[in-house]
Amino acid sequence: MATVTAGAPRAALPGPLRHRAVGKLLLLALAAAVLVPFAAARWGSGGWPAALTVDLSAPLGRASDWIIDNRDGHPLFLYFLGHVSNAVVVSVRAVYLVLLGAGWAGVTALGALVAWRVAGVRLALGTAAAFLACGVLGMWVPTMQTLALMVVAVAASVAVGALLGLAAGLSGRMDRLLRPVLDTMQVLPAFAYLLPVVLVFGIGVPAAVLATVVYAAPPMARLTALGLRGADPEVLEAVESLGTTARQRLLTARLPLARKELLLGLNQTIMMALSMAVIASVIGAGGLGDRVYQALASVDVGAALAAGIPIVLLAVVLDRVTGAAGRRLGTAGSSPAGWLYALAAAVAVAVAGRLLGRLDWPGTWVADIAAPVNRAVGWTTAHLHSGVPYVGGTADWAAGFTAWVLDPLRDGLQGLPWWSLLLAVAALAWLIGTWRTALTATLALAATGVLGVWKPSLDTLSQVLAAVAVTLVTGLAIGVAAARSDRCERLLRPVLDVLQTMPQFVYLIPVVALFGVGRAPAVAAAVVYALPAVVRITAQGLREVDPAALESARSLGATGGQQLRQIQLPLARPALLLAVNQGVVLVLAVVIIGGLVGGGALGYDVVYGLAQGDLATGLVAGAAIVCLGLVLDRVTQPTGRRAGKGA
Amino acid sequence: MRLRTIAASGALLLLTGCGAADMTRQASPFADARGAxxxxxxxxxxxxxxxxxxxxxxxxxxxxxxxxxxxxxxxxxxxxxxxxxxxxxxxxxxxxxxxxxxxxxxxxxxxxxxxxxxxGHIGWFVPTYFAKRHPDVTDWKNLDKYAGLLRTAESGGKGQLLDGSPSYVTHDKALVKNLKLDYKVVFAGSEAAQITQIKQFAREKKPFLTYWYAPQWLFEKVPMTEVRLPPYREGCDADPDKVACGYPHxxxxxxxxxxxxxxxxxxxxxxxxxxxxxxxxxxxxxxxxxxxxxxxxxxxxxxxxxxxxxxxxxx
Structure with a gap:
């Protein structure tokens, strides 16, 4: 089972732990010795036995027909879902009209002044520059459409997330109930659940907003609950002794104490909502995402980039501003007068713009970056594709990687008896976690078999494992370099920012031009996407190693390499494990999108389901992806991990 | 406090229309801005x-x-x-x-x-530079002869038939099976990926076999010749699993x-x-x-x- 362990390299276990590990393995071996002969005799030892699958296509097909036939008449749609959809349309429209009414000058001024109040002058200038750049790229109106959609989606996510978080933070039972749900949402690739949302709400903005809320609300809920639960008990006791009611305690003590977590939750929610902006364009979100998607269709990387850059800029600006606001909390109380001045200034600029008749971005102020970008990409892909002296071209690498890594891995996984894979997953998850995580992981893997997609699931799994291996090797190397040199880290930071926020659709086409159609480009795209998080977590983990330990090692005459191997890496083990876990989750998300470039397997099924409106194929594949996500997360999840997604 | 206002305004929005709300009568929020x-x-x-x-x-x-x-x-x-x-x-x-x-x-x-x-017409195409060198490739009966030349990493020992977006009309999997061809259908997953791959093949003058359709601008850049499949007859594609004929016009x-x-x-x-x-x-x-x-x-x-x-x- 070297193939599976490759996904989760583990440092040597300390003594007592190893003892427990042996015990766990023995117990598992005992259970296996009893169950496996029985199972193998009854259902055979090949792929997943047909007797244990459930065919859901007929009921799902009927459900899909029912929805389509009743969408415009059934009370459930008329009196509930219709209103939800209506509310979304009305609010997005309201925000959009306000943004258009303020004109480009007004919006830029408002953004800059808000950034100035909460985060200082430098970020205010950055915000203004970012907005102006969106206009120069010729993307003003799409940017406003995306912004309107984001404002509504983020507000709804924050509301939903905060309510759930409050419930989980105040009641232990709710917490136990919600935690597994939130855990699952955390590993759920967005692509997997677009289809049911579309079926109910139809193509368009309401479906896009709701899909975004489902994706972006969990971090808010998780962090709200965390903040409420983590409040200092002594402070709470002191407040309680003052004879306050539970409501007063919540409003005056617990919520204010949790505001750091609340702001971090807002930050995470905004980032995840933005990352959905492009994926949601597949179901008609409009705005920037739609421009990226349309450019993709005409194989126009330059145009896709022109629409992708505003997304990156928005993401970076919002991340920095909310981050700075979080750090400033409690240091200097912002005066209401300052806010008033800022607001007045923004209104003045907007009115001035209106009076001058300059609401729309002037057409002459647009720079065309598409043509030069396309030339550069064309030149690069033409020259790297094949026939590079000594190292061969990227196409040869891709063919080699497919033939020597992906094929053996996939065939190996698919050739193993089904029960041995279940056992391997159980053993891995149990060793690294608890019997609970092991049970979840095993059941989740079994579920892919029951759903009848055992083979495609293992195909996807093989791609994930290969991509994770590449990501970890590269990510650790870069992370170590970044941790050891400040200069290197400063250079890397903007690159990582861009890679982390750039919509994946933008680099799907260059990746195909370099690696051809197939599983190799899917793996390459996944590596590009997951690398920044892995590098960040590794570098941060290494940097946080206790300086005293390093100092003493240095005084003993340890060389740089020795320090790294013997002190830094072992001490940073929790961070490294977290990097593995994050890497796995992120890689899975993109390997699924790889269905668009020939990745096949579950990703293709989801794309097919969306394209053909085929609920049976799409939903089963989506469910299998969720199961795979659970397996991968639980197998790499050390006990006691609690951290937000996306580093 | 802000949380509560947001929640309250959300609830208000939900309750604004108490009657029926027909989703099929809702336009895009970006439509009709400024009275157009x-x-x-x-x-x-x-x-x-x-x-x-x-x-x-x-x-x-x-x-x-x-x-x-x-x-x-x-x-x-x-x-x-x-x-x-x-x-x-x-x-x-x-x-x-x-x-x-x-x-x-x-x-x-x-x-x-x-x-x-x-x-519109859908069919199987090979690049014209390949068809000129091997004129008999344009008949489906001879395709097996060239399977070795059309092999790629993804097609696993068989010839590769490149298919595009899953949203397009295709019977290619059934066709390959029913015509007993030594080919594997490789789905590019999107037309963009398929076009990029075709252009990359054409740049190096490599042979390929692809699902394609006319009218399509790519023919002007990469001239392609159609492979004759068994002719289409009304109703021959009625059962998607038993299709053994080409595509209609x-x-x-x-x-x-x-x-x-x-x-x-x-x-x-x-x-x-x-x-x-x-x-x-x-x-x-x-x-x-x-x-x-x-x-x-x-x-x-x-x-x-x-x-x-x-x-x-x-x-």
């Missing part, structure tokens, strides 16, 4: 459809004073969106009998908008939302009249896809040089 009359067109992902939409958009905006929104949607979901009124028209449909029965005949939420004037159709067709005024009449030829469409598509002109400019160029064609469409 808006038409929403569905653009499918291939460039031919983009050309249709670009020219229609240009004329609607400049000749008839409408504002046009375009949404990119896959084919089957586009029918859904059309029936719900999220889009007003599909400019180019390659034949979806099941959806036609459901929406046009049973629910009557969609009406036919007449022919586009372009005839389909006159492409336009479809309009029923309400829009009734009350869409000049825009609806214009879209019904819209009818051009394969050459016209290719001219615009090539400008968009190869010269990388923005669709709007490509449409302007064509409109400026072909006034006699589009003057007849105006109501």
């Amino acid at each position: 009359k808006t038409v929403t067109l569905s653009v499918q992902s291939w460039v031919g459809a983009q050309a249709d939409a670009a020219v229609a958009e240009y004329l609607l905006e400049h000749e008839l004073g409408y504002h046009v929104d375009t949404v990119q949607v896959d084919e089957v979901p586009a029918w859904d969106a059309l029936s719900q009124g999220r889009v007003d028209a599909i400019m180019e449909d390659w034949g979806h009998p099941e959806q036609e029965r459901r929406y046009v005949e049973e629910k009557k939420t969609i009406v036919r908008g007449g022919e586009l004037g372009v005839t 389909t006159p492409l159709q336009k479809y309009l939302n029923a309400d829009f067709a009734r009350s869409g005024g000049e825009a609806a009449r214009f879209l019904k009249n819209f009818r051009w030829t394969t050459e016209d469409q290719n001219e615009v598509a090539l400008m968009i896809a190869e010269e990388k002109l923005p669709p709007r400019e490509a449409a302007k160029k064509w409109v400026d040089s072909h006034p006699s064609v589009w003057k007849e469409w105006l109501p």
Whole structure:
């Protein structure tokens, strides 16, 4: 089972732990010795036995027909879902009209002044520059459409997330109930659940907003609950002794104490909502995402980039501003007068713009970056594709990687008896976690078999494992370099920012031009996407190693390499494990999108389901992806991990 | 406090309309901004459809004073969106009998908008430089002979038949099986990926076999020759698992939302009249896809040089 362990390299276990590990393995071996002969005799030892699958296509097909036939008449749609959809349309429209009414000058001024109040002058200038750049790229109106959609989606996510978080933070039972749900949402690739949302709400903005809320609300809920639960008990006791009611305690003590977590939750929610902006364009979100998607269709990387850059800029600006606001909390109380001045200034600029008749971005102020970008990409892909002296071209690498890594891995996984894979997953998850995580992981893997997609699931799994291996090797190397040199880290930071926020659709086409159609480009795209998080977590983990330990090692005459191997890496083990876990989750998300470039397997099924409106194929594949996500997360999840997604 | 206001305003919004809210009567929130009359067109992902939409958009905006929104949607979901009124028209449909029965005949939420004037054809193609060297490859019976040349990393020992987006009409898996060919269908997953791969093959003059369709601008860049499949006969593709014949020639159709067709005024009449030829469409598509002109400019160029064609469409 070297193939599976490759996904989760583990440092040597300390003594007592190893003892427990042996015990766990023995117990598992005992259970296996009893169950496996029985199972193998009854259902055979090949792929997943047909007797244990459930065919859901007929009921799902009927459900899909029912929805389509009743969408415009059934009370459930008329009196509930219709209103939800209506509310979304009305609010997005309201925000959009306000943004258009303020004109480009007004919006830029408002953004800059808000950034100035909460985060200082430098970020205010950055915000203004970012907005102006969106206009120069010729993307003003799409940017406003995306912004309107984001404002509504983020507000709804924050509301939903905060309510759930409050419930989980105040009641232990709710917490136990919600935690597994939130855990699952955390590993759920967005692509997997677009289809049911579309079926109910139809193509368009309401479906896009709701899909975004489902994706972006969990971090808010998780962090709200965390903040409420983590409040200092002594402070709470002191407040309680003052004879306050539970409501007063919540409003005056617990919520204010949790505001750091609340702001971090807002930050995470905004980032995840933005990352959905492009994926949601597949179901008609409009705005920037739609421009990226349309450019993709005409194989126009330059145009896709022109629409992708505003997304990156928005993401970076919002991340920095909310981050700075979080750090400033409690240091200097912002005066209401300052806010008033800022607001007045923004209104003045907007009115001035209106009076001058300059609401729309002037057409002459647009720079065309598409043509030069396309030339550069064309030149690069033409020259790297094949026939590079000594190292061969990227196409040869891709063919080699497919033939020597992906094929053996996939065939190996698919050739193993089904029960041995279940056992391997159980053993891995149990060793690294608890019997609970092991049970979840095993059941989740079994579920892919029951759903009848055992083979495609293992195909996807093989791609994930290969991509994770590449990501970890590269990510650790870069992370170590970044941790050891400040200069290197400063250079890397903007690159990582861009890679982390750039919509994946933008680099799907260059990746195909370099690696051809197939599983190799899917793996390459996944590596590009997951690398920044892995590098960040590794570098941060290494940097946080206790300086005293390093100092003493240095005084003993340890060389740089020795320090790294013997002190830094072992001490940073929790961070490294977290990097593995994050890497796995992120890689899975993109390997699924790889269905668009020939990745096949579950990703293709989801794309097919969306394209053909085929609920049976799409939903089963989506469910299998969720199961795979659970397996991968639980197998790499050390006990006691609690951290937000996306580093 | 802010949380509560947000929650309260959310609840208020939900309760504003207490009556029924029909989702099929909800337009896009971006439509009709600043009092313009808006038409929403569905653009499918291939460039031919983009050309249709670009020219229609240009004329609607400049000749008839409408504002046009375009949404990119896959084919089957586009029918859904059309029936719900999220889009007003599909400019180019390659034949979806099941959806036609459901929406046009049973629910009557969609009406036919007449022919586009372009005839579409799907088939298997090899690059012309390969067909010249091996003339007999253009008959499906000889394909097995070349399977070795068409092998790739993804096709695992067999020849590779490159297929495109899952949204397109295809029987290729069944065809390969029923014609007992030594080929494997490799799905590129999107047309963009398929085109990129074809161009990359063509740059190195490598042989390939691909699912493709005409009219398509790529033929101008990478000349391709069709492989003759067993001829199409009416009904030979009735059972998707037993198909053993090629693809038909389909006159492409336009479809309009029923309400829009009734009350869409000049825009609806214009879209019904819209009818051009394969050459016209290719001219615009090539400008968009190869010269990388923005669709709007490509449409302007064509409109400026072909006034006699589009003057007849105006109501």
